[in-house]
Amino acid sequence: MPESAKNKVVVIGGPTASGKSATAMDVALEFDGVIINADSMQIYRGLPIVTACPRPEDEARVPHRLYQVMDPSETCSAGLWEKMCIEEIKKAWAGGKLPVVTGGTGLYIKTLVQGISQLPAIPDEIRNEVRRRGDMEGVEVLYEELQQKDPEMAGRLKPRDMQRICRALEVLETTGKSLALLQREIKPEPVLKADYDTHVIMPPRDILYERCDRRFNIMLEQGAVEEVRWLNEQKLDPKLPAMKALGVPELLSYVRGEINLEEARETAQMQTRRFAKRQCTWFRNQISNPKIHSAQYSESLRDEIYNKIRQFLLT
Incomplete structure (x- = not known):
């Protein structure tokens, strides 16, 4: 080389x-x-x-x-x-x-x-609780909650995409802000120059x-x-x-x-x-x-x- x-x-x-x-x-x-x-x-x-x-x-x-x-x-x-x-x-x-x-x-x-937006870390207790609810209540319930609390992010996701719906709720619970808003606010930069x-x-x-x-x-x-x-x-x-x-x-x-x-x-x-x-x-x-x-x-x-x-x- x-x-x-x-x-x-x-x-x-x-x-x-x-x-x-x-x-x-x-x-x-x-x-x-x-x-x-x-x-x-x-x-x-x-x-x-x-x-x-x-x-x-x-x-x-x-x-x-x-x-x-x-x-x-x-x-x-x-x-x-x-x-x-x-x-x-x-x-x-x-x-x-x-x-x-x-x-x-x-x-x-x-x-x-x-690069991708470097979002705040999600505490284990919040992540575990959202995932537990997903397993117990089903993706439909979590998606309906996301539609009420964060309609912009819900509009971006498929109603049965459990992983991304959980992620959006975890971010909302941790930061009080929409994942969509954070992605606009935090400019991505590649880690490796x-x-x-x-x-x-x-x-x-x-x-x-x-x-x-x-x-x-x-x-x-x-x-x-x-x-x-x-x-x-x-x-x-x-x-x-x-x-x-x-x-x-x-x-x-x-x-x-x-x-x-x-x-x-x-x-x-x-x-x-x-x-x-x-x-x-x-x-x-x-x-x-x-x-x-x-x-x-x-x-x-x-x-x-x-x-x-x-x-x-x-x-």
Whole structure:
């Protein structure tokens, strides 16, 4: 890595099945890099096929970090991921390697590159009480309370998004202010002061959807059902993030005998396509100044990305 490349980070994002992992792999090989995961599901152990984690042969060619490092019984937040990511970036720099951060979780990437509002810490007693009420009374009751106390924040959330509804109530109880107001008042700044070169791989919609469908079929062939059967045996809280990974709810219904495999396949593919569409919208509207590549990953696109990264590293 050239001297001028110190303190620099390449970020490669994009929707699921867009080809970003292949892009990151090529970039890491070309520029002597370390790949650092920015996918909120690939961080959990036990589901490498369902979450499309790197293959062992890929990990043998290029160092990969933050893949399968947490148990599915745990919850990884954007803030926790940011701390782990920054640690891995600094290790890469110290070893003379280029950090290549890649994944489809736009919030993680935004947190690293642009920062997020540093909200006051929530006391354990408040958090525990709100979560207890959620378990006892249900999400509908908490959402109705949020609508009464903080209609602006309630209007931003889905009525059944337990995690975010609880978060909004916790902040309101702790600070006496709306989370929406605090997010406007507290200007975000990135924790890690670095130069970021952000690329987003975004193939045409028809190609992306076809890749989503094909990838899920491949996952089934490779053993996705067996992974989800193992996950089902862990008897985890259904509200945990790992239980909501793409394809997991549908395959859980299948292994529990609630639907047949074809129904699981069709529903999971539909949900994956919808998710990919939302990811595209996020990357276009929430990430500052990304280099968006609106094409399927190919040799010509690879060379285009290489040239842009070379210019970035030399400036």
